Amino acid sequence: MKQLSKxxxxxxxxxxxxxxxxxxxxxxxxxxxxxxxxxKDKLVVYTSGPGKMAKDLVKAYxxxxxxxxxxxxxxxxxxxxxxxxxxxxxKADVVQLASLPAALDYKKQDLIEPYKVKNHDKxxxxxxxxxxxxxxxxxxxxxISYNTDKVKNPPQDIEDLTxxxxxxxxxxxxxxxxxxxxxxLSIKVNNEGDKAWDDYQSLKDNGMKVAGAxxxxxxxxxxxxxxxxxxxxxxMVYKAKDKGEPVDIKFPKSGTSIxxxxxxxLKSAEHKENAxxxxxxxTGKEGQQIVDKHYLIPADKSQKKNKATKKREDIKELEYDWxxxxxxxxxxxxxxxxxxx
Numbered sequence: 001m002k003q004l005s006k007x008x009x010x011x012x013x014x015x016x017x018x019x020x021x022x023x024x025x026x027x028x029x030x031x032x033x034x035x036x037x038x039x040k041d042k043l044v045v046y047t048s049g050p051g052k053m054a055k056d057l058v059k060a061y062x063x064x065x066x067x068x069x070x071x072x073x074x075x076x077x078x079x080x081x082x083x084x085x086x087x088x089x090x091k092a093d094v095v096q097l098a099s100l101p102a103a104l105d106y107k108k109q110d111l112i113e114p115y116k117v118k119n120h121d122k123x124x125x126x127x128x129x130x131x132x133x134x135x136x137x138x139x140x141x142x143x144i145s146y147n148t149d150k151v152k153n154p155p156q157d158i159e160d161l162t163x164x165x166x167x168x169x170x171x172x173x174x175x176x177x178x179x180x181x182x183x184x185l186s187i188k189v190n191n192e193g194d195k196a197w198d199d200y201q202s203l204k205d206n207g208m209k210v211a212g213a214x215x216x217x218x219x220x221x222x223x224x225x226x227x228x229x230x231x232x233x234x235x236m237v238y239k240a241k242d243k244g245e246p247v248d249i250k251f252p253k254s255g256t257s258i259x260x261x262x263x264x265x266l267k268s269a270e271h272k273e274n275a276x277x278x279x280x281x282x283t284g285k286e287g288q289q290i291v292d293k294h295y296l297i298p299a300d301k302s303q304k305k306n307k308a309t310k311k312r313e314d315i316k317e318l319e320y321d322w323x324x325x326x327x328x329x330x331x332x333x334x335x336x337x338x339x340x341x
Contacts, residue, residue: 018021019031043069043274046083046098047259048076049215050235053138053294054096057298063283067274076102078181086254088113094278096137096261099179101326103134103262115264117283123299124312127260137258137282139297142184142314143251145232147221150246157252161206161230164231168229170222173199175333177213180259184231186332187257187320188334200339211339222247231258235295238308251310255318258297 013236037190047054058069072082076098083092097103106112107129116132117123127136144155148171155161161170175182188196200208200264211217211226213231220226222245237249265275281287288303297312304311 007291012168021121038299041067043067043094043278045069046072046073046079046092046093046277048079049147051293053290056290056294057255057282057287060286061100061278064281064286065341075177077177081125082125085100088136090268092266093271093275094263094265095106095181096263096322098140098259098260098261099183100136100260100322101329102179103264104322106264107133109208111290113267113272115265115279118280119283119300122302124260124301127299128299134262134264135279135283136262137287137299137300138261138291139258139312140180140233140235140261141251141258141297141310141312142180142231142256144228144230144245144258145218145221145237145249146228147224148246148248150224150227153250154250155228156250157202157217157254158314161228162202162211170206171209171211171217171226172230173214173217173232174210174212175336176188176253180214180233181231182329182333183259184257185324185336186329189332190320190325190328191255191318204340214305218247238295242308243307248315251315253316258312258315258317260294260299304321
């Protein structure tokens with residue numbers, strides 16, 4: 001397997017590779033994940049969160065197909081770290097990530113087995129590869145997550161977070177740990193140029209903190225340590241809100257990003273036929289209903305039924321092209337980290 005691009009290396013640099021390597025796929029019980037590789041009833045899936053959605057997808061697929069699925073679940077960085085560690089002895093068949101650029105990188109390196117899923121034509125065209133190399137089977141919108149007990153007038157855009165009432169009470173997810181945070185940063189820079197950097201500088205001047213990956217960032221808002229997070233993922237907020245936590249989300253009036261969450265089959269997959277049937281499942285009706293149930297945006301908009309979430313069409317999106325954005329992300333991330341020092 002070719003060495004990952006600099007972008008991927010930057011993304012995984014903040015996770016402990018050793019910890020990722022020590023984790024075993026569920027059901028492995030310490031043995032090599034490929035030890036039963038000749039089994040026609042087996043599939044190995046490496047997936048980012050949300051963990052409960054990943055488990056529900058696997059459980060439903062196992063019930064429908066009769067196949068046994070082994071799962072390694074972690075952050076996008078942890079998944080990529082494990083794949084890199086196993087490059088000389090790959091174990092995964094299917095990979096699911098929280099951000100699209102890594103899938104583009106794998107495609108460029110010729111590491112993906114293309115496959116046209118049965119529901120291909122019903123999915124958002126800009127979330128899938130036309131030749132079947134990857135499928136954004138779900139999506140998450142980024143917005144301003146805020147504590148409803150501490151914020152009575154919800155911020156409508158990034159400029160509101162530079163006001164005195166948010167002084168030292170704002171944060172952003174770390175784009176070196178969160179692929180979606182890096183998506184938003186890159187898209188904003190691509191659209192607004194210097195103004196985007198001025199906005200982040202204004203947030204820094206108002207006491208903005210860089211608060212780790214998405215989940216720990218949101219926890220700081222729920223606990224009241226911060227009043228708001230710029231660039232938080234919507235599905236985590238919806239889930240917490242439904243549980244009674246004092247949190248809600250607003251999508252910037254000026255526009256935001258919606259990150260497709262890609263799934264793809266590795267060219268090195270040992271169980272390709274099972275991988276294809278799994279891809280058909282997660283992009284098909286039943287899989288898309290599970291996506292919707294877990295507060296993400298389904299790639300098949302006809303399966304959007306969850307009343308707690310917003311439709312993609314109701315969220316103003318900034319313009320972007322994933323291919324061009326992927327090329328610039330290394331420089332964008334470096335500049336952000338330098339600016340935040």
